[in-house]
Amino acid sequence: MTVFQQLPDAEERQRQLDRMKRRATGLLIFMAGVFVAAHLLEPDHHWLGYVRATAEAAMVGGIADWFAITALFRHPLNIPIPHTAIIPTRKDRIGRTLGNFVQHNFLSAQVLSAKLRGVGPSRRAAEWLRRPENARAVARHVAAGLRNASDVVKDEDVHALLERSVIEPLRQRSIAPVLAKGLMMLTANDRHQQLLDRVIQGLAGLIAENEGLIRARIHRESPWWVPGFVDDRVHAKVVAGIERTLVDVSTDTSHPLRHQFDELLTEWIVQLQESPATIARADAVKQQLFDHPTSRQLSASLWGEVKRMLDQRADPESEQSPGAVERGLIALADGALEDEVLLEKLDGWIVAAVLRVVDQHRHEVGGLIEHTVSGWDPGETSRRLELVVGRDLQFVRINGTLVGGLVGLLLYTAAQLAGRGGL
Secondary structure (H helix, E strand, C coil): CCCCCCCCCHHHHHHHHHHHHHHHHHHHHHHHHHHHHHHHHCCCCCCHHHHHHHHHHHHHHHHHHHHHHHHHHCCHHHCCCCCCCHHHHCHHHHHHHHHHHHHHHCCCHHHHHHHHHHHCHHHHHHHHHCCHHHHHHHHHHHHHHHHHHHHHCCHHHHHHHHHHHHHHHHHHCCCHHHHHHHHHHHHHHHHHHHHHHHHHHHHHHHHHHCHHHHHHHHHHHCCCCCCHHHHHHHHHHHHHHHHHHHHHHHHCCCCHHHHHHHHHHHHHHHHHHHCHHHHHHHHHHHHHHCCHHHHHHHHHHHHHHHHHHHHHHHCCCCCCCCCHHHHHHHHHHHHHHCCHHHHHHHHHHHHHHHHHHHHHHHHHHHHHHHHHHHCCCHHHHHHHHHHHHHHHHHHHHHHHHHHHHHHHHHHHHHHHHHHHHHC
16 A cells, blocks of 8 residues: 655645534534424424525435535445445545546646647746856756766776867877968957967066066166166166057058068968978977877876866856856857747647657656556545545535525425415
């Protein structure tokens, strides 16, 4: 038998059920008392016939509803009347019927398709994912999963895999065409001039930060007999000349140094594409970088950096700025929300996938319900169902008593009017 979990509000439900039972039973007893009193006094007060008929019919309605409701959960008065104690005796049939009902009415393609499309799962997912805290949580869970997976594999196996799949293809491929394409991409839209501007800014900062070092070097390189003030003048002129040159280059887009930089990059691109000597030198440098000891160190360094990054991303206490994964997830969500056609396609894929899974397993859902119900204890099942719906069923008893009394009054009144008409 299946062990039931305790209902979280079982005691409160039991108190409410007992209270409603007392009210329904009290109303029935009250009607019985009214019936007895009216029946005894009716010979002296004929109008009490209406009261007696009302109370009589109310008792009949109340007793009938009490019997019907009690018969759902147990034998009335513990008498094994046929077709009573319906829930405990027909529990298995109820479970089978419930399973079929859920299977054909809740898990049908029409119901699920309409419900899922009404929910708009792709839009909801995108709106949820575009929030930075949610994107970070997803990235953290992904990183934690990958980090846990990385603990399972051996570092040596990963190093060997990286060497075979990443380093070895680079070792076999000529590096010169790759460098040429990289330089061509760098020169597109004058991006190399932007890089030069940053280099100039960096040099200006270095000079400003290291004036003392430059002064000391000039003093150290000058002859001993040269006075110190001359060294200071030389230092001032050198620094001023360098700074003035850097300012001129940074402010003048047609400065000769910029043209020389353009020509130098263009010449490098041509040599990397056409000069056998340059291509050979580039490949020789590449081979030195990717010789066996170096490649082993490189693969170990790459794997160590990946694990370090995963540790940082998986740490729930980490307050670092959003990484590439988070930014990518947010950008993906924003892009999806701006494309209604894409959202519609995603919804279609989600609905189709869910319907395919449900169609394959909905019979198992019905069987699970049937099997679960069949494992329940009959008495406990009846008691729990009564706790859930019994309070509302006691209202049926009250209503049955009141409606029965009203019907009895109407019938008695109609009979009295018919009798007087006949007289």
